[in-house]
Amino acid sequence: MSKAVIEALKSRFGEAIWDVHAQFGDDTAVVDPDKWFEIARFLKTDPRCAMNMFVDLCGVDYPDRDPRFEVVLHLRSLEKGHRIRLKARIGDADTELPEIDSVTPIWGGANWFERETYDLMGIVFRGHPDLRRILTYPEFKGHPLRKDYPANLTQPLIKFRDVPEKFAPFGPDEGMSFGRQTHEFHRDDPQMIESRKKGLRDPRDPQAKPLPPKES
Template sequence: MSKRVLEILKSKFGDDIYETHSQFGDDTAVVNPEKWREIARFLRDDPQCAMNMFVDLTAVDYLGRQTPRFEVVLHLRSMERNHRIRLKARIGDEDANGADIASLVPVWKGANWFERECFDMFGVNFKGHPDLRRILMYPEFVGYPLRKDYPADKIQPLVELRNVPDKLPPFGIDEGMPFGRQTHDYPRGEETN
């Protein structure tokens, strides 16, 4: 059924669908990034496609392997027709400048935090996003940690603890450790219920 969606896309958008392929049950269309939002809206609104469920959005960095450098990847599902599709748009250049694409928040409100995460980790700029700012890293963080040219041993600048009302203080010496590393000193013979 998803192959039918690829055929519909090719007939509706023609040369703006750069390529399509199916692999391991996943049907994919690589699309013109300038038509990203228009194609997404069509997939949602067209009764034959009925892609009414936004599933996931992320990016992939192909540093030195592909030009343009990034692919933004969108996964959609039709609950009504029980099929799914993957859309990809290639953006940016080798220097990661021009990694811009239209935001899908006007099409699916659920794309909001996914796009913020993609911006935070890869530096992809979603044009028209209502609140494009970091979501996982702190605002002073320098760079984009999931880019392939981000140095793994990079030290980030230290920032002062912000005084925010009703905010919890930093972890104590015995807090925030992985479960297996915690030590508890219980006197012998005492119950720990």
Template sequence: MTAVAIRPEKLKDNIAAALGAKVRQITVALDEVTLVVSAADYLDAMRLLRDAEGCRFEQLVDLCGVDYSAYGDAVNEGARYCVVSHLLSVSLNQRVRVKVFCADDDFPVVASVSDLWNSANWYEREAFDLFGIVFDGHNDLRRILTDYGFIGHPFRKDFPLSGHVEMRYDAEQRRVVYEPVSIEPREITPRIIREDKYGGLH
């Protein structure tokens, strides 16, 4: 039998009571609770969210990185990188979103929660690969989507949209090889056919 979900405001109060001073900000919007903790308190806060009575978030269902450097087409004045996690309590039928901002924009680091939830393993590797966020304590932090020889982190807002090399699999060498791009960079603008130009569709 599924537990009856409590009101978001009550969940907010339960989380605030369990985490105490570790809570930097906690809000309710669209019936969803969002919690912000500091990088220094992140691991302890996540452990409390998993174990504390009234929380009991047994599952981490998602974790991703965010680059806020050009968020909303505006200049961001806070920390650039953030890790966002979504936790689920099956036993209590409740969810929470947890955000932690990396203290250093040049070398973003937060603690790994892969020892708390096994599902964090691949999520953290993805955030490392795409954003360059380092998860301290992860036992196998390496790229998961790009090639091992890939340079840079493609989901960063300052990552170039066009490059100077291309990658392909070479059957003779039995490995991925990088070669200089043999064509001039070009911008492709799609042609739009408007209905009023042709008198509408019939």
């Protein structure tokens, strides 16, 4: 059904289409990773393809192959009802984090899928608007879905985040901080107890007014 798409891709890009197959009935094109973005945009805009539904994006790790990783993109066309799988092979022995173009500018839905692939597989998407970990936490070491990541590995303990957190959509000086309130939650903190004895309200804020004297 999506043979027409494969033909359209071949006629437009020629050499950049490295391989095509239809194993188990799923039409697949393995493409040049340098043309990844162009081919994706062609698939969305060309009327023969019209792949306007973003379905899935993931990475696969083949530790024995030379381009070690595969980025796999599944697309569907709403009007024509055909599907295609697009693959690109990236990464070699020297690069820790292989790179490929992001398709988020083409399909907004790719945003979280690319973040997930970056998080779990360690593939960097160039041009992604907000590439940070999504399922694990920022201090996480390694990329758990890689084959060389042991499944029983224990992650190191992380420090309690002491600075007020700011996240990507928020600039560093935007908004009120919502870090820990220093008053009530630190009753047992030695630094806090010490500063209370000195009569300071917040040990981290030298400008803070001293606590009012206790009424006897």
